[in-house]
Amino acid sequence: MPDLERLLQESAKVHGHLCAGQVLGVRMSMLGLNAIGISDPKGKDRKDFIVFVEIDRCATDAIQSVTGCTLGKRTLKFVDYGKMAATFVNLKTGVAVRVLAREDSRQKAKEYFPEIADRYEAQLKAYKIMPDAELFETSRVRVDIKPEDMPGRPLGRVRCEACGEYVQDRREIMRDGRILCRPCANGGYYKDEDAAAFFSPSVMQFLHNDFGIRSKLWIELEGEPVFGRGRMFLLAAIDRWGSINRAAREAGISYRKAWSYIKAMEDRLGIRLVERRSGGKGGGGAELTPGIRDFLSRYEAIEKDIRKAADERFNELFGQ
Numbered sequence: 001m002p003d004l005e006r007l008l009q010e011s012a013k014v015h016g017h018l019c020a021g022q023v024l025g026v027r028m029s030m031l032g033l034n035a036i037g038i039s040d041p042k043g044k045d046r047k048d049f050i051v052f053v054e055i056d057r058c059a060t061d062a063i064q065s066v067t068g069c070t071l072g073k074r075t076l077k078f079v080d081y082g083k084m085a086a087t088f089v090n091l092k093t094g095v096a097v098r099v100l101a102r103e104d105s106r107q108k109a110k111e112y113f114p115e116i117a118d119r120y121e122a123q124l125k126a127y128k129i130m131p132d133a134e135l136f137e138t139s140r141v142r143v144d145i146k147p148e149d150m151p152g153r154p155l156g157r158v159r160c161e162a163c164g165e166y167v168q169d170r171r172e173i174m175r176d177g178r179i180l181c182r183p184c185a186n187g188g189y190y191k192d193e194d195a196a197a198f199f200s201p202s203v204m205q206f207l208h209n210d211f212g213i214r215s216k217l218w219i220e221l222e223g224e225p226v227f228g229r230g231r232m233f234l235l236a237a238i239d240r241w242g243s244i245n246r247a248a249r250e251a252g253i254s255y256r257k258a259w260s261y262i263k264a265m266e267d268r269l270g271i272r273l274v275e276r277r278s279g280g281k282g283g284g285g286a287e288l289t290p291g292i293r294d295f296l297s298r299y300e301a302i303e304k305d306i307r308k309a310a311d312e313r314f315n316e317l318f319g320q
């Protein structure tokens with residue numbers, strides 16, 4: 001393999017400038033390739049390895065320059081972890097080594113050149129001469145590369161049933177029996193302005209603050225509703241006040257009505273919901289049974305989740 005200075009010159013050309021990141025990236029590559037037994041990355045060994053990079057920063061350009069791996073050739077894989085690390089995988093032997101830049105190398109670099117005031121300049125010089133062990137941590141890892149991630153002809157080509165766009169290399173997602181692209185299934189990095197424009201700007205302006213989505217949730221038993229928001233509020237109020245009377249007032253219904261709701265729920269569900277206490281200071285009160293209290297907290301949780309999911313998806317699709 002060419003020496004450090006020559007590799008640095010090449011990578012600085014690709015990257016646009018020479019920086020500490022170039023030195024790190026070049027040295028990371030030299031170390032990684034050596035560790036997996038690749039000596040001629042751009043020549044005879046070029047089809048025998050793949051590199052995963054975990055950050056899109058300066059060093060990544062250097063790794064690309066030294067290894068000759070690129071996104072387009074599918075030999076460079078970008079996994080967005082925000083970490084200064086790369087994994088070198090030998091496809092023939094299966095040997096894989098992850099190289100991580102040590103955090104303390106930044107500090108050590110200063111100690112190498114205490115007379116240099118500029119931190120980056122000190123790093124640039126020091127990273128060239130510091131031993132591998134001071135710059136990096138390496139570890140043997142296992143990487144299972146799926147057939148659809150390998151170089152070569154695309155595997156599969158299907159149409160998203162939501163947006164109609166085509167998806168290659170098995171990146172589609174099956175959901176509820178439908179084939180979807182990732183943005184349609186999970187939301188994408190872009191918002192479709194044309195979809196948002198379905199409502200004209202003036203309409204959007206008019207709706208502005210009140211533009212939102214409502215969702216309604218209830219639980220049914222044998223096709224009949226047994227529990228929903230209204231019941232939830234009533235029971236939560238009983239729980240809070242320890243009094244059916246007070247809870248009914250808060251819910252804006254009569255005591256009789258509140259009691260009839262409770263009775264109906266008890267009959268349909270076949271469990272006791274409210275325990276009445278007699279006597280005492282307040283002239284008796286009411287308390288939820290542990291069973292319904294548990295039911296209530298689960299119901300509140302699922303209602304909250306569904307509302308949150310609906311809001312998020314709404315904002316994605318209608319761009320609030």
Ligand SMILES: [Zn+2]
Pocket residue numbers: 015017018019020021022058
């Ligand atoms: Zn740079």
Ligand SMILES: [Zn+2]
Pocket residue numbers: 160161162163164165180181182183184185
């Ligand atoms: Zn789609």
